[in-house]
Amino acid sequence: MPSSISMEDYQFLCDVAREFNEYVPPERVVRPAAAQSDARGDRPGDDFNRRASWAEVLEPHGWKVESSSGDVTYWTRPGKGRGVSATTGKCTSEIGGDLLYVFSSNADPFEPDRGYSKFSAVAALEYGGDFAAAAKGVAERGYGRQFPQDPAVFVGRAGDPGATPRGFKWASELSAPAKGDDWVWEGYLPRGGIALLSALWKVGKTTLLTHLLRACGAGGEFLGRPLKPSKVLYVTEEGERHWVRRRDSLNLGDHVGFYLQPFATKPAPADWVGFVAQLCQDVQEHGFDLIIFDTLSSLWPVQEENDAGAVNTALMPLQSIAKIGAGVLLIHHLRKSGGGEYTGSRGSGALSSFPDILIELTRFDGSDPKDKKRVLRAKGRYEETPDELVIEMVNGEYRHVPDAPAAVVGPAPVLDGDTDEGMILKVLREAGRPLQTDEIRAALASSGSGVRDAKVSVIINSLYARGLLVMTGQMRSKTNPRRFSFPSQSAPGCHAGMTSRESDGDVIPNISFPPDTQGRNETESDECGEIGQ
Numbered sequence: 001m002p003s004s005i006s007m008e009d010y011q012f013l014c015d016v017a018r019e020f021n022e023y024v025p026p027e028r029v030v031r032p033a034a035a036q037s038d039a040r041g042d043r044p045g046d047d048f049n050r051r052a053s054w055a056e057v058l059e060p061h062g063w064k065v066e067s068s069s070g071d072v073t074y075w076t077r078p079g080k081g082r083g084v085s086a087t088t089g090k091c092t093s094e095i096g097g098d099l100l101y102v103f104s105s106n107a108d109p110f111e112p113d114r115g116y117s118k119f120s121a122v123a124a125l126e127y128g129g130d131f132a133a134a135a136k137g138v139a140e141r142g143y144g145r146q147f148p149q150d151p152a153v154f155v156g157r158a159g160d161p162g163a164t165p166r167g168f169k170w171a172s173e174l175s176a177p178a179k180g181d182d183w184v185w186e187g188y189l190p191r192g193g194i195a196l197l198s199a200l201w202k203v204g205k206t207t208l209l210t211h212l213l214r215a216c217g218a219g220g221e222f223l224g225r226p227l228k229p230s231k232v233l234y235v236t237e238e239g240e241r242h243w244v245r246r247r248d249s250l251n252l253g254d255h256v257g258f259y260l261q262p263f264a265t266k267p268a269p270a271d272w273v274g275f276v277a278q279l280c281q282d283v284q285e286h287g288f289d290l291i292i293f294d295t296l297s298s299l300w301p302v303q304e305e306n307d308a309g310a311v312n313t314a315l316m317p318l319q320s321i322a323k324i325g326a327g328v329l330l331i332h333h334l335r336k337s338g339g340g341e342y343t344g345s346r347g348s349g350a351l352s353s354f355p356d357i358l359i360e361l362t363r364f365d366g367s368d369p370k371d372k373k374r375v376l377r378a379k380g381r382y383e384e385t386p387d388e389l390v391i392e393m394v395n396g397e398y399r400h401v402p403d404a405p406a407a408v409v410g411p412a413p414v415l416d417g418d419t420d421e422g423m424i425l426k427v428l429r430e431a432g433r434p435l436q437t438d439e440i441r442a443a444l445a446s447s448g449s450g451v452r453d454a455k456v457s458v459i460i461n462s463l464y465a466r467g468l469l470v471m472t473g474q475m476r477s478k479t480n481p482r483r484f485s486f487p488s489q490s491a492p493g494c495h496a497g498m499t500s501r502e503s504d505g506d507v508i509p510n511i512s513f514p515p516d517t518q519g520r521n522e523t524e525s526d527e528c529g530e531i532g533q
Helices: 007-018 044-051 054-061 118-126 131-140 205-218 240-250 269-286 308-323 349-353 420-431 437-446 453-465
Strands: 064-069 072-076 086-093 097-102 114-116 183-185 194-199 220-222 225-227 232-236 256-260 290-294 327-333 357-363 373-380 388-394 397-400 470-472 483-485 498-503 506-511
Touching: 044 097, 044 118, 044 131, 044 308, 054 072, 054 097, 054 118, 097 118, 114 118, 118 131, 183 225, 194 308, 205 220, 205 232, 205 240, 205 256, 205 290, 205 397, 232 269, 240 256, 269 308, 308 327, 308 349, 420 437, 420 453, 437 453, 453 483
Parallel strands: 194 327, 194 357, 232 256, 232 290, 290 327
Antiparallel strands: 064 072, 072 086, 086 097, 097 114, 220 225, 357 373, 373 388, 388 397, 470 483, 498 506
């Protein structure tokens, strides 16, 4: 055998070997150089990557969510019934942020085994891969650097010949409306202020608001609190026929105006700013005292409610309404899990930190879905705001209940049978007696609920800690085991999960955890290529 071969023979052998190679290397992905990135992030593509959502990019083109796990969302391409064609939330880059990583070879115009930023994805889907056209298109939607507003200029005291333009006021120059004109509805809706009313769905938000609208016509008193005669502009996600029925039922007058479904789709940030400017013009031309947004999540341009930056950006224009003297009431949803200290509103905490007054509407007895009493709990910057107001629907009218006993502390549980919490509460309600945790697990299993055994004790402990269930018995006792029930089913010797104690003269919540939790909470990158910006 020769000790060496010619270069020609070597090349021939290599070519023969390549014929047996089954490995196909992935196509090299070209990433833009870091120097090309705008550090300010104010280009339309940068801003789109930061603030747009993948639902906004993909769903209009037929992509569907297959499932989600943590921060990762699995997507199914158009034309495919089920299965995973791509992911978002798993792959990221410093330039494009969260990436769409495509597996399918049939997801035109995307190529398989590549990552796409939101901007590069929208460029491929809507602009044939033309990044310049895509930049222009998303800029028209309100993304990218906007021209700064002219700073407010305050001239100074009237008649002061030495006044020079400046953007601030001295302390002696601050002014406020007369005390008697501070409120539309005393304690809850300040003139020139912003309030947030949050509740679970179908608790009665719109019903309460409709009664408020009627009362604003003549003024006087509403639910035991002074109410001024007021003109109200109502911005609603609902269609006209619903409000025709309410108008005729409660005889609403022309002191109320409506914007009915003002946007056909989620508005772009620029469209939202323009709409708020129109509302300001309506306030000045027609003398509206109050603007109501019902519900905020269906009207504003925010795609991801947990994005604090996007939430703040959407809320800031509303201050222009307050500055011209009208009140603003934002209607929103509570989270299913609730939250103490007025943290129950769904989404980013930036929403709850923005208003002057936070209001939460809950059932008086969270264990009874037929209970007609409701509780308004409020906290804000005004001493006139009451901590709690109990109301009741009597003969089709909401009435103040002046001497009601203390309501159940904590957010109302979700009684919807489709939720894990709701199915556990349904088992307890149907049993009509205290149950052990194992008995609850058995009932859930026999009903085919799908609630995992490991979650049952976690949910029960949460309900107990929130004061929505009471407990009898002792841990690891064979003769007197622990059992849980609604407060209305409790017997002597039960323990409530939420009590109160005094500390320095203040009554503050004291969570008494079940003995086995001892105050603890129980909980349970691939390399990616990238195309474009």
